[in-house]
Amino acid sequence: MTKSEKKTVLIVDDEEDVRQYLSMALTDAGFEVVMATNGKEALDKVKEQQPDLISLDLVMPKGSGVRFYRELQKNKEWAKIPVLIVTGHARDDVGKSDLKELTMSGAGIYLEKPVKPKSYISGIKQLLGMDTTDEEAEEADKIKIQNDLKNMIDEADPEILKKLQKLMKDQNK
Amino acid sequence: MNKLPRKSVAGLEDWMCRSLFEQVPFNVAIIDRDYNIVSANSNFSEYFGPWKGKKCYKVYKNLSQPCLGCDARLTFEDGQPRLSDESGVDQHGKEAHYVVHIAPLTKRKGGAVKYIVEMSRDVVETKNWQMEYQLLFERVPCYITVIDRNYTIIRANENFRKNFGDVVGRKCFEVYKKRKTKCPNCPAARTFRDGQVHRSQQTGIKKGGEKAHYVLTTSPLGRQTDQIAHVIEMSTDITDVKKLEKEVIEAERLSAVGQTVAGLAHSIKNILMGLEGGMYIMGRGLEANDREKLDQGWDMLERNFNKTTSLVRDFLSFAKGKMPELEIVDPNELVEEIIGLYKTVAAEHGVNLRADLDTKVSAVPLDPKGVHTCLTNLVSNAIDACEMSDSKTGEVCISTSDKNGVLSFIVSDDGTGMDSDIKKKVFTTFFTTKGGKGTGLGLLTTRKIVKEHGGKISVRSKTGTGTTFRISFPKSRLNMLYREEKSENELETQVRERP
Numbered sequence: 123m124t125k126s127e128k129k130t131v132l133i134v135d136d137e138e139d140v141r142q143y144l145s146m147a148l149t150d151a152g153f154e155v156v157m158a159t160n161g162k163e164a165l166d167k168v169k170e171q172q173p174d175l176i177s178l179d180l181v182m183p184k185g186s187g188v189r190f191y192r193e194l195q196k197n198k199e200w201a202k203i204p205v206l207i208v209t210g211h212a213r214d215d216v217g218k219s220d221l222k223e224l225t226m227s228g229a230g231i232y233l234e235k236p237v238k239p240k241s242y243i244s245g246i247k248q249l250l251g252m253d254t255t256d257e258e259a260e261e262a263d264k265i266k267i268q269n270d271l272k273n274m275i276d277e278a279d280p281e282i283l284k285k286l287q288k289l290m291k292d293q294n295k
Numbered sequence: 296m297n298k299l300p301r302k303s304v305a306g307l308e309d310w311m312c313r314s315l316f317e318q319v320p321f322n323v324a325i326i327d328r329d330y331n332i333v334s335a336n337s338n339f340s341e342y343f344g345p346w347k348g349k350k351c352y353k354v355y356k357n358l359s360q361p362c363l364g365c366d367a368r369l370t371f372e373d374g375q376p377r378l379s380d381e382s383g384v385d386q387h388g389k390e391a392h393y394v395v396h397i398a399p400l401t402k403r404k405g406g407a408v409k410y411i412v413e414m415s416r417d418v419v420e421t422k423n424w425q426m427e428y429q430l431l432f433e434r435v436p437c438y439i440t441v442i443d444r445n446y447t448i449i450r451a452n453e454n455f456r457k458n459f460g461d462v463v464g465r466k467c468f469e470v471y472k473k474r475k476t477k478c479p480n481c482p483a484a485r486t487f488r489d490g491q492v493h494r495s496q497q498t499g500i501k502k503g504g505e506k507a508h509y510v511l512t513t514s515p516l517g518r519q520t521d522q523i524a525h526v527i528e529m530s531t532d533i534t535d536v537k538k539l540e541k542e543v544i545e546a547e548r549l550s551a552v553g554q555t556v557a558g559l560a561h562s563i564k565n566i567l568m569g570l571e572g573g574m575y576i577m578g579r580g581l582e583a584n585d586r587e588k589l590d591q592g593w594d595m596l597e598r599n600f601n602k603t604t605s606l607v608r609d610f611l612s613f614a615k616g617k618m619p620e621l622e623i624v625d626p627n628e629l630v631e632e633i634i635g636l637y638k639t640v641a642a643e644h645g646v647n648l649r650a651d652l653d654t655k656v657s658a659v660p661l662d663p664k665g666v667h668t669c670l671t672n673l674v675s676n677a678i679d680a681c682e683m684s685d686s687k688t689g690e691v692c693i694s695t696s697d698k699n700g701v702l703s704f705i706v707s708d709d710g711t712g713m714d715s716d717i718k719k720k721v722f723t724t725f726f727t728t729k730g731g732k733g734t735g736l737g738l739l740t741t742r743k744i745v746k747e748h749g750g751k752i753s754v755r756s757k758t759g760t761g762t763t764f765r766i767s768f769p770k771s772r773l774n775m776l777y778r779e780e781k782s783e784n785e786l787e788t789q790v791r792e793r794p
Contacts (some may be wrong), residue, residue, distance in 0.1 A: 137565070139595050143572025146579065146588075186716050210564040236567035239575050 129250060130154040132173035134164040134190065135208070136182040140235075144177060144208070147239040148246070161190030168200060175250055180209040204249040207232035208242070231269065241265050321414040322393070325400070326351050328371055328409065330361055342417065344386025351413070356383040366397055371408050374399045381415070392422045438509065438530045441516060442467050442483060449525070458532075460502040467528065471499040480778060483526045486513040490523055496775075497530070498782065508537045562606050569599035609736040612668070619662030619747045621777045626702060627652045629663060630693050633670045637678070641691060646681045648674070651694035659702055659770055660777035665744040666704075672737040673706040673764050680710025680762055700770050707763035713756040721754060741766075749776060 131153050133144050145155040156173060158164035160182045167173070176194075180187035187207070194200040209232060233245055244258040245265055254262060275283070316323060322339040324332050330350045340346060343354050351367070352358040361368070366377045377397040385391040393415040400410040432439060438455040440448050446467050456462065459470050467483070468474040477484070482493040492514040499507045509530040516525040577592030579585070634650050641648035674691060681689025686709075694705045713721070721738050745752045749772035756762035 137569075139569040139572050139598065142591065142595065143568075143575060146576055150579065181720075186714075189714075189716065210561045210568065235564045236571045238571065 128152060128154045129174040129252075130156060130171070131246060132156045132158065132164060132167055132176045134158045134161065134176060134182070134187065135179040136160055137179075140179070140208075144237075144242065147242055150239075151243045151246075153246075161186055161193075164190050165193055168194070168203075172199065173203065175246060176203055176205045177246070178205050178207050180207065206245055206249055208235060208237055209233075210235040231265070233265070234272075319414070321396075321416055324351065324354075324413045324415075325410050326367060326413060330367075333410065342385055342391070342415075343383075355381070357388075366395070367411050367413065370397045370399050370411050374401065374405070374408050380418075392418045394418055436531075438528075438532070440467060440470075440528045441525050442528060443525055444487060444523075446477060446481075446483070458501045458507065459499075471497070473500045479782075482511060482513045483528060486515055486526045487523050490515050496533075496779070498779075506534070507532055508534045559610065566599050566602050566606070569595060569602070573599060609740070613736045613740045613743065618780070619665050619744070619776070621660040621662055621773070621780055623658050624661050624663045624666075625658045626656050626661065626666075626695050626704065627654075629661075629666055629670065630695060630704070632667070633674055633693065636671070637674050641674075641678050644678055644682050644689075645687060646678050646689040646691055648678070648691045648693075651692055653694070653696045656695045656697045656702065659768070660773045661748065661768070662744070665747070669741040669744050669766060670704065670706070672741045673766075676737060676764075677706055677708035677710060677762070680708050680712070682710070684709070684711040684759075697770075701767050702770055702773075703765055703767040705763060705765045707761060709761040712758040712760050712762055713754075714758050718754060718756055748773065 131148050133141055133148070133155060134157075135141050135144070136159050141157050141159070145157060148155050156167050156171065158167050164176070164178075168176075178187045178191070187209075191205065194203065194205075231245060231249065233241060240258070240261050241264070244254055244261040247254045247258060248262045317336050319336070320338070322336070322342045324335040324339050324346065327333055330352060332346045332349060332351055332354060335346050346354045350361075352361050352365075356362060366379050369375070370377055376399065377395075379395050379397070381393055381395055383391050383393070395413055395415040398412050398414070399408040400412055401408055433453040435452065436454060437452075438458065439450075439452040440455055440462070441450040442448050448462050448465055448467050448470060451459070451462050462470045468476065468478050468481075472478060480495075482495045485491070485493050492512060494510065494512045497509055497511045499509065501507050509532045511528060511530040513526050513528050515523040516527050517523065573592045573595035575592070576588055576595060580588030580590075580592055630650050630652060634648060638648055670693065674693065677691040678689075681691065689708060689710055691706070691708045694707075696703045696705070722742050742752050745766050745768075748768050750766060750768035752764065752766050754762065754764050
């Protein structure tokens with residue numbers, strides 16, 4: 123596969139609007155796009171033509187994202203496909219455990235809805251190990267820092283956070 | 296065994312008297328006018344000790360002179376038998392309680408009484424039982440009252456008096472509930488009528504004016520079931536339990552608020568995603584002067600604005616925390632109403648909506664608005680499920696049933712069905728599989744309404760085969776809620792009217 127060849131991204135999301143939006147952003151950035159509305163359909167698409175990357179929503183009817191992901195792991199070839207999770211359920215009870223399973227087992231990074239086109243494209247490029255423009259590299263760093271920060275804040279002791287907040291306020295005075 | 300003497304009739308009588316004297320289960324003593332014990336049986340000696348040559352007051356009570364108000368004296372004077380409750384000392388010096396029958400011994404009727412016979416029986420055991428019973432009655436941690444057929448309280452235990460005041464002689468409804476007339480559905484009245492034990496949950500007003508919640512058991516006093524003269528009312532105070540229950544509900548509510556806020560954030564994030572997408576596509580359309588993209592982006596923006604509206608509407612209806620307002624309604628009529636409302640919409644989506652009504656179903660207390668909301672939620676879900684399925688046509692059926700005192704509404708479809716992952720999450724706040732169409736609140740609101748009615752909602756589903764939701768309301772629970780709601784309203788008025 124040469125660099126000039128177009129990479130294919132499989133978008134899996136049950137929401138029409140999200141599919142339209144992400145596919146346009148990807149096409150504009152020079153990717154080939156395949157779409158599926160649920161996990162079951164996505165599996166068929168993977169069988170048809172193996173994509174270079176999968177952009178995956180977590181909560182969908184007819185086969186959730188996690189189920190689809192588990193299916194992928196059963197196949198040696200498919201298990202290598204990088205997965206970018208795009209979800210709105212990153213921090214609630216519905217999605218938390220699913221997300222943990224995915225990120226722990228190495229699915230890669232996740233983006234929390236709503237997603238800006240720039241962060242989306244740079245996230246995808248980063249996972250594919252593609253060259254990024256300076257701007258995109260910066261964006262990718264930003265995502266990483268944001269994600270790390272989010273995780274740290276989620277896990278931090280609320281008391282310490284309160285103290286920190288107070289310290290920061292006092293400094294600004 | 297003694298052989299029967301054959302000497303004479305007089306001898307036989309004498310033998311019988313002697314034998315009876317010895318064998319009756321009483322302490323028998325014969326006393327003369329000077330209080331001397333002239334004869335006594337062996338039961339007497341065993342109980343009171345040696346008696347020969349002693350005065351009765353010495354033997355019975357260890358006194359040195361006749362007892363004050365001696366009953367024997369009176370019988371010597373008027374020849375009338377007597378019965379009295381006495382306390383004395385037994386042969387070991389221990390306190391003794393006994394009942395004494397005093398009978399005169401005369402040669403002929405109306406003649407002077409030369410001797411009396413005193414038959415006494417130990418009642419220490421009975422006394423103890425009485426005391427135990429008394430203690431139990433007074434100290435048991437319940438309220439106990441005994442009422443007569445006019446609902447007048449003739450006895451009340453300590454706990455009751457402490458909480459409701461000195462009440463003997465007053466009417467029970469006046470004391471328990473501060474009413475002027477008999478309570479409707481009075482369980483004591485039922486016990487008077489049928490002689491059975493009845494149990495119910497009641498709310499009363501204590502002497503200080505605070506509310507008391509208690510479980511009341513009424514049972515007939517005495518064994519015969521006809522013409523019951525008295526009913527005993529025993530109640531356990533569950534005010535504290537009720538308070539705890541309230542606290543638990545409050546804690547649950549708070550944690551639900553937390554979950555709800557998280558879910559709400561998720562819904563808003565999804566809408567923002569749509570707006571973000573709409574803006575991006577419109578931006579591209581403007582850049583390229585592409586009318587098609589402009590339209591596409593505009594549509595997306597519009598859809599997501601509409602989503603905000605329906606989210607707010609559903610959210611408000613979910614957040615409405617109220618008790619169901621129960622009215623007597625015909626469940627089948629409610630279903631007919633829903634069918635009327637949705638028939639056309641369903642047909643437009645290629646779905647045949649029909650009803651399968653059980654004619655045995657009769658009117659019950661329900662909150663018609665609440666149940667209406669539940670059924671519309673389930674029906675619109677079912678239509679969506681049919682639409683999502685691979686088959687072109689679908690069928691949704693609403694049925695009712697009344698079995699074993701449980702009223703059920705069943706909404707079934709032959710749509711797409713759910714897998715176990717989704718089934719687990721259907722009652723989670725803001726969980727939706729309908730993409731942009733759903734807010735994830737419909738089933739949750741439905742479950743909330745069903746629970747407020749004391750009912751249950753369950754789901755059976757198989758991917759590709761369809762889904763069945765069943766709402767069941769135990770009718771006894773509905774009737775109880777209805778009664779509680781009514782009596783609660785009455786009580787509120789009374790509490791308000793109290794000076």
